[in-house]
Amino acid sequence: MNDLDVMKRAKMYLDQLSQGIDPITGSSLSREDPLGGERLKKCFAYTAGVLERVIRNGGVVSGGHSGPAPFALTPEEKAAVVLFPEPVNISTLVRSLNEASAAVTEGRMKKLSYQPLLRWLLSQGYLKDQEGAAGKKNRLITALGAQLGLRREERTNQQGIAYSIILYSHAAQQLLLDRLEEILAED
Numbered sequence: 743m744n745d746l747d748v749m750k751r752a753k754m755y756l757d758q759l760s761q762g763i764d765p766i767t768g769s770s771l772s773r774e775d776p777l778g779g780e781r782l783k784k785c786f787a788y789t790a791g792v793l794e795r796v797i798r799n800g801g802v803v804s805g806g807h808s809g810p811a812p813f814a815l816t817p818e819e820k821a822a823v824v825l826f827p828e829p830v831n832i833s834t835l836v837r838s839l840n841e842a843s844a845a846v847t848e849g850r851m852k853k854l855s856y857q858p859l860l861r862w863l864l865s866q867g868y869l870k871d872q873e874g875a876a877g878k879k880n881r882l883i884t885a886l887g888a889q890l891g892l893r894r895e896e897r898t899n900q901q902g903i904a905y906s907i908i909l910y911s912h913a914a915q916q917l918l919l920d921r922l923e924e925i926l927a928e929d
Contacts, residue, residue, distance in 0.1 A: 746797065753793045760787035791927030813854040813926065819843055823919055829893060829909035832856040835918065858929040859918055868892060883908060890914045
């Protein structure tokens, strides 16, 4: 087994641990199990995301790079993210995530955009795309998305043109924050 295969196996173990599953037995870890705690599960998810980036780079750990680093939050920054009690649009949530990162504020890290979050919501079945009139894509909320608290709101811009926007409940915001490392690793 070469180094890249070992990294892939380690990532698979970390992914399972981040979901509260013992990678050896396949059984669920209880909250009382030292490896089943929420803080460690988040740590496993973050580490799996870092390892995924190394795997995508052919197993090479990049020593230096030019330009800002990819978006990430430290555990302390993540804990300080302000989520909104009322439903907000995805741009408002992303702005809050970016504001929580000192590295983004200092220009050492790229800003997060909303696209990775939307791609993840689509891949998980909370949203779906449907082709509409004239080939225009319509983004729809699925039953699973509605259960999470996603809702569509109709608005009118200053020119009187109607448009719709998807709003994200506090629960939806929390889910995206909790899964941020996984989302960024998939992107």
